[in-house]
Amino acid sequence: MQESSKIPCKVLVVDDSQTVRLSAQRFLREGGHEVLLAEDGYQALALLHDFMPDLVFCDILMPRLDGYQTCAIIRRNARFAHVPVLMLSSKDGVFDLARGRLAGAQDHLGKPFGREQLLQAVQQHAVRSPCAP
Numbered sequence: 001m002q003e004s005s006k007i008p009c010k011v012l013v014v015d016d017s018q019t020v021r022l023s024a025q026r027f028l029r030e031g032g033h034e035v036l037l038a039e040d041g042y043q044a045l046a047l048l049h050d051f052m053p054d055l056v057f058c059d060i061l062m063p064r065l066d067g068y069q070t071c072a073i074i075r076r077n078a079r080f081a082h083v084p085v086l087m088l089s090s091k092d093g094v095f096d097l098a099r100g101r102l103a104g105a106q107d108h109l110g111k112p113f114g115r116e117q118l119l120q121a122v123q124q125h126a127v128r129s130p131c132a133p
Helices: 017-029 041-051 068-076 094-103 115-125
Strands: 010-016 034-038 054-058 084-090 107-110
Touching: 010 017, 010 041, 010 107, 017 034, 017 115, 041 054, 041 068, 041 094, 054 068, 068 084, 068 094, 084 094, 094 107, 107 115
Parallel strands: 010 034, 010 054, 054 084, 084 107
Antiparallel strands: none
């Protein structure tokens, strides 16, 4: 199925790095998806209710509220518990992956990531959303 024939996903990208946020935004928009950016976990949680994302990419290492905490809070909210959360990080050790799973993350996407990796992750993990292939 061609990307242009898919229903666009609503994707929330949470990362304290402006470079990562803008790269993800560009790649996702090129893939035809709607994107909202947050620079930390608190901002992401504030945006969730209005944006109603189909998928969340969340950095692990962020100030104030880290990615594990943000993911766990999303999981505890019945309204968003079904929304897939993928952790973004250059930390990909066994402990980091396990901690992400314990927080409720579906998967982990290593940084730096490319356009195809990001779009493939959307296609693979947005299974319960209208943007699934």
